[in-house]
Amino acid sequence: MLLPASKSPPKSTGNREGEESITAAPFQGLPGLLQHHESIQQLSPGSGTGCATTYNTEDNAAALLTPSTLGTSPCISRQGNGIFEAHLSEEPGNNQLFEAQGPFSAADATYATSWTLEQPIKLLEFDLFLFRHFVEAVSKLLDLHDPEIHSARIVPHLALRNVGLMKALLALSARHFSLGEGQRGDFSCTPCEKADVENDGDSAVVRSLAAKYYTESLHYLKSAIHHPSHTQSLDLVAAAILISTYEMIDGSTPNWKRRIEGIFWIQQFQDIDGDCKGLRSALWWAWLQQDTWSALLERRRILSIWKPGKEIASLTAPELARYTWYLLGQCVNYTSQEESQVDAVRRADRGSELLHMLKEWREALPPEYNPLPLTSEENVFPAIWVNPASYAAALQIQSLSLVLVVSHHPSLGCIANDRRPNHVLAAAMKIICGIAKSVHADDLAANIVSINCLYEAANFLYDEHEQLALLDLLDLFQQRLRWPERSLRKEVELHYSKNAFDTMVI
Template sequence: MPVVLQAGSFGRIRLIYVLVQYVDETPKFGHTAVDSSSGTPILNSSAAGVSPPTPAFTPSHYSHIYGSTPETLTTIDAPKNYGHAPWPRISPREACLLRYFIEELSRWFDLTDPHNNFATSIPQRARSNPILLDAILAASARHFSTLPSDQKAHIMSHYGLSPLPSHIHDSNSELSITEETVIHYHSRCIAELRVLANEPHAVMDEDLLAAVVVLRFFEELDNPFTSPPTETALHGLHVFLRAQASSALLVPGPRQASFWIGFRQEFNLAFSQQRNTNLPLEITDSYLIFTGAEDHVWTNRLVVLGARVLEFSYGSSPSNDLEFNELVRLRDEWVDKRPRSFAPIYTESPDMDTAFPKIWYTDDSHITAAQTLLLINILLLAYSPSIPRIGPSRRQTLESIDAQIRTIVLEICGMALSNRQSRPAGLTACIAINLCADRFTDPQEQRALMGLVVGTTRDSNYWPTKEAERRLRGIWGWDGDDD
């Protein structure tokens, strides 16, 4: 059934996810509900302590081991059953989606997290937090539902499950994952968030921060970054990031992991939409001091610097020479002091057959840092106060800047193609292409860039390219199928 979402309120703070129309009654915590898409009962989280009955153990159970019943077993308590009951509230379909999130999608989140919280601790937290669980199930269902049928079947087989034949479409099957499945989990998550709308301390809940980050990822699966800002997860992301920034930066853990994911999501969106960020930059001042630290910290420092560059570029006074020079100095200091591990393990210049260089890395955080550095360089080139406003040198300067930006974009794309194991690298490349497409006039380069954009959806089932493809065709003046 169609569900319409709009921005809402979370306590006294403007937040997210208020349904204009929510037809199904939201199951109350602690009661049994029915999955509308499968018809199977759903046990809510308050029943987490309920386990299957433990079989009685007697000394006779051990006679086959010892040959006879040891006398000690008659004087001590019988051993417990050490088997593990499955999660409550988990159907076979939900177990499949949860596993898919952990094994496939968590890497999108854990780029700069050495502890891989979104593959480990955060899914475990979903055991007792139905909102976080439904956010995970919604995002997982959205991504899984877009996969080709043969890929779905391969994953099901890998999980030891038997999916329906491809020519049979049964939305009531326990293993059917369709658009209705996506709407079901997403709508239920929204309704559960509404239950907490009047809780004054909810905005400080780290599990809800993780849920909002996952829901923001859900939105990214549906909306190209070139679209105007959305009014759902984006607002919730801003609220939670500002509320939890101070505590998130103090102690490593799930809250800190969620904070940096949300920070990076907002940086990417603001860059693609050519606007300032809505981030608590004053809280991150310590990240612009480049002392010794682990590699993931160095990557986060660069994202913080990138947010400052966005603030300069799209703020009220982008022509401030002193501020610009300070940003350049910080960029250069980061480059000079970064650990040697950030250097690529292999590079190769483009040849006559390809427009992109080969640049190999061994770690997701290094790829993220390298591409972020290049995005920063694009902004510093485009918004340099030294660009002549008038005079004969203006055109020559702009042509030089455009040439440098083209080289940077091709390098970002080369990183994405050389490191396909890091799927978000392709997304970053698409952002750079869409923002700088007007600088490319060479047909061979245009075809190569279009191929990367289209291939990103094909390979990652992420970031719809129809609108992006249409936009690129318009910029490059392509008519019909002449590509």
């Protein structure tokens, strides 16, 4: 779910109490996406005195878990500066606040130390609005390749009985809602809720609320991680996934990278992988998507070493769409700095193996992956319409995977004076760009896949007319996704200029 940009993490300017700071360098995941890290003031959960305590969203998100913590005890315990550090005196089970007969807002649950509740949380006013916004809009970001839509169907019910998961859900929903107008008309709400949205939606209020819930969700996770019954909880994985998604779209690059690694170790501890069923599987694949984009921007290997148990030919149509994330992960490994050190013979063999896997996937596609009729008068990258959007995105991901392998294969590497693989790259770019032209403007997940594929594959276009068409597409998607703080067009133009200069020199 992220766009590779610069190859080194941005430096944070730090936060001052009561003020908002902006990172100096652009976020290298989602490009330039509102990189503010708020310092928020709230009542200290442990004091009960009413004294204000400043929570810094950057400082409160150190490493989630490490291999050493998982192997030392039956419960995961990390003391020091980990994000799950908590006061050991806090014990779960104090459900009094949530057993009240009347409804209350999740914002009032600051002092609760319980994890799982006997009674469902009853949300009020804007929290209820954010809850519904997650179910009907934000969950699509996680459910793009999940035919059973677990994030929309299962996670909300779990959150109603889990404070930490609810805080994470509301944080992500509020942060997504603060990005703009895109999803506000997707569902109805009461006149009171509409008034709240109109008054607060365009201001920093919603964003501050998102930061508040984000920090509070970390507090609950810190407390819960010390108790054996919670370390095996699927709610813990779901909450961590929602938090990492929040950090992804918030631009908290260091936090997001650490969270991805932490989730990996939690899933290892719970024996969760891509062959699991139900929500366990859905959460693993959602994590793999984030790890794959993160690894691509860092030019590292993905963390997962899991291999699918099924043959490609035996996969169903939805499973084939999801499988492209495994393929892309393997191709990202191939482009990593680690594997680039392998000798040319082994590297060529591995590249040929990946090309065979990509071809096998393409040959296994059922008819529903074929493009549907669409009127297009464009000569450069005619629009391609594939329905549903998950299948279209899968074709883009497979095409990007092909571009990565061909451009890094020792025998096929595409350099300025070697155009042998250009016909393969051209065909892949036509699919990426053609599908991008038919993506619905309101489909956040599909738009993110498109802009990532466009940006990463842009390096391998040499025709001037195609370059201009791709630059226009980047502008379009940047406007749709409300990423104003960077110009992707200028970054790609600089690459094209450098490439043209290198060609002249050669």
